[in-house]
Amino acid sequence: MKAVVLNAVNDLQVTEVQRPKVEAGSSLIKVLACGICGTDRHIYKGEYPSSKPVILGHEFGGVIEEVGPGSKFKVGQVVSIDPNIVCGTCPDCVAGRTAFCPGLTALGVNINGGIAEYVLTPDTQIYPVKDGLNPLHLAFIEPLACSIRGMDLAQLKGGESVAVLGGGVIGLLVVQLAKLAGAREIVLVTRQKFRRDVALKIGATRVVDPKSEDVSEVVSGMDVTFECAGAVDTFKQSQVITRRGGSVIVLGLTAADTNLEINPFSVVVNELRIQGSFLNPLTQGRAAELVGSGKLNLDILISKVVDLAGVQAVLDAPPAEGDIKYIVCP
Ligand SMILES: [Zn+2]
Ligand SMILES: [Zn+2]
Numbered sequence: 658m659k660a661v662v663l664n665a666v667n668d669l670q671v672t673e674v675q676r677p678k679v680e681a682g683s684s685l686i687k688v689l690a691c692g693i694c695g696t697d698r699h700i701y702k703g704e705y706p707s708s709k710p711v712i713l714g715h716e717f718g719g720v721i722e723e724v725g726p727g728s729k730f731k732v733g734q735v736v737s738i739d740p741n742i743v744c745g746t747c748p749d750c751v752a753g754r755t756a757f758c759p760g761l762t763a764l765g766v767n768i769n770g771g772i773a774e775y776v777l778t779p780d781t782q783i784y785p786v787k788d789g790l791n792p793l794h795l796a797f798i799e800p801l802a803c804s805i806r807g808m809d810l811a812q813l814k815g816g817e818s819v820a821v822l823g824g825g826v827i828g829l830l831v832v833q834l835a836k837l838a839g840a841r842e843i844v845l846v847t848r849q850k851f852r853r854d855v856a857l858k859i860g861a862t863r864v865v866d867p868k869s870e871d872v873s874e875v876v877s878g879m880d881v882t883f884e885c886a887g888a889v890d891t892f893k894q895s896q897v898i899t900r901r902g903g904s905v906i907v908l909g910l911t912a913a914d915t916n917l918e919i920n921p922f923s924v925v926v927n928e929l930r931i932q933g934s935f936l937n938p939l940t941q942g943r944a945a946e947l948v949g950s951g952k953l954n955l956d957i958l959i960s961k962v963v964d965l966a967g968v969q970a971v972l973d974a975p976p977a978e979g980d981i982k983y984i985v986c987p
Contacts, residue, residue: 658673658674658675658676658773658774658775659671659672659673659674659773659774659965659987660672660673660674660712660769660772660773660774660965661712661713661714661772661773661965661968661969661985662674662710662711662712662713663700663701663707663709663710663711663712663713664709664710665709665710666701666702666703666709667701667702667703669701669713669968669969669972671965671966671968671969674712674773676774676775677769677775677776677777678777679723679724679725679777680725681725681726681727682725682779682780682781683725683777683778683779683780684721684722684723684724684725684728684730684777684778684780684783685721685722685723685724685775685776685777685778686717686718686719686720686721686722686736686738686771686775686776686777686778686783687719687720687721687722687774687775688714688717688718688719688771688772688773688774688775688776688987689717689718689719689720689735689792689795689986690717690718690719690792690793690794690795690796690984690985690986691714691716691717691770691771691772691796691984691985691987692716692717692796692797692799692800692826692982692983692984692985693714693716693772693968693971693972693983693984693985694715694716694800694826695825695887695910696715696766696910697713697714697715697765697972698972699910699912700713700766701713701972704912704913705766705910705912705913706766706913707766707767708766708767708768711765711766711767711768711769711770712765712769712770712771712772712773712776713765713770713772713968714764714765714770714771714772714773714776714985715740715763715764715765715766715770715771715799716740716765716771716796716797716798716799716800717738717740717765717770717771717772717776717795717796717799718735718736718737718738718786718792718795718796718798719735719736719738719771719776719792719795720733720734720735720736721733721734721735721736721783722775725780728780729780730780730783730785734785735785735786735788735790735792735795736783736784736785736786737783737784737785737786737795737798737799737941737944737945737948738764738771738776738778738782738783738784738799739782739784739799739802739937739941740763740764740765740766740770740771740782740799741755741756741761741762741763741764741782741936741937742761742762742763742764742768742779742781742782743755743758743760743761744758744759744760745781747759747760753938753939754938755936755938755939756806756935756936756937756938757935764776764778764782772965772968772985772987773965773987774965774987784798784941784942784945785945786798786945786948786949787949790948790949791955791956792986793955793956793959793962793984793986794948794955795948796982796984797826797830797948797953797955797958797982798941798944798945798948799937799941799944800826800827800830801830801944801947801948801953802937802940802941802943802944803827803908803934803936803937803940804827804830804831804834804908805834805937805940805943805944805947806934806935806936806937806938806940807827807831807883807906807908807934808831808834808835808838809940810904810906810932810934811881811883811904811906811932812904813835813838813839813840813881814839815838815839815840816839816840816841817840817841817842817880817881818840818841818842818844818878818879818880818881819835819840819842819843819844819879819880819881819882819883820843820844820845820846820876820879820881820882820883820895820898820899821835821843821844821845821846821856821861821882821883821885822846822847822872822882822883822884822885822886822891822894822895822909823846823847823883823884823885823886823887823888823891823909824845824846824847824848824849824852824853824855824856824981825852825885825886825976825981826958826981826982827885827908827909828845828847828852828856828883828885828886829845829852829855829856829859829958829981830953830958831883831885831908832845832856832859832860832861833859833860833953833954835860835883836859836860837952841862842862842863843860843861843862843863844861844862844863844864844865844876844879845857845861845863845864845865846864846865846867846872846876846891846894847864847866847867847886848866848867848868849978849979850866850979851978851979852979852981853865853866855957855958855981858954858957859954859957867890867894872894872898873894873897873898876898877897877898877900878898878899878900879898879899879900879903880899880900880903880904881899881903881904881905881906882895882898882899882903882904882905882906883905883906883908884905884906884907884908884909885908885909886909887909887910887911888909888911889911889915889917891909892907892909892911892917893917895907896919896920896923896924896929896931899929901926901927901928901929902927902928902929903929903930904930904932905929905930905931905932906932906934907931907932907933907934908934958981958982959981959982959984960976960977960979960980960981960982960983961980961983961984962983962984962985962986963983963984963985963986964985964986964987965985965987967985968985971983
């Protein structure tokens, strides 16, 4: 089978590899769609740890090609895959904090993932989706599961003011989730006009261009701010625009060695809650159901669909102006 293999930092290859063999407790998935995200870029550039060589791709789904003996799944079923494999028995797993499992291994990071024609997947990671789902929507289920984790941590009850910093896929999914959660005001801050226009179509009540407006002047007193850009500037802004006693939910991923100054006095006197949100602990099933419900506008987020040979070019260049989500269809 063909696959995109990361041999070393900045060294990617479309190559022929052996198709994996199914064993008890696993299934072979024929990949229909796999998203490429910022994490893949970080891995490619060596800014996020991964095994090498490894087949990239952690945002994928497909159709079951082969099942192991005694499997509860059926050949031909269309499924979404939770890429994060955990032990299920350690204290963190038992407490539901599966993202912290010391044994966590991820498809597309530590073991072979979905930017390939086929991928071997443990049955524990498989979530069937609704019949007739647009296969491209499979690529959104994992990022949506991560966004739902952020929403869970934000504890929106309805009626809040919400700021979203960053207009990438996560930011634009959070806008839609905040709308579904009943936020009264949703302000999206992003430099790209195309993304601001998309945000207004899918639930943002206001958009701000940080190039032409001072964010900390025109956005203030937000109940909850979602930092979805993974940048130092937006991380700083998030603490200024959030009301006293409010929450900053940090979903954006910076490079692992990025540091910045923080003002502890301000954190104390403003009772600011700065809450990281990591991975998709126990949210993949909800994300698969929500995508199947058709309540989200996902088509508007798809910028380009490439084949395996097109992956290198996508990872070599920063996302083009106006582009939101790239999807690989092997
Ligand atoms: Zn991702
Ligand atoms: Zn565990």
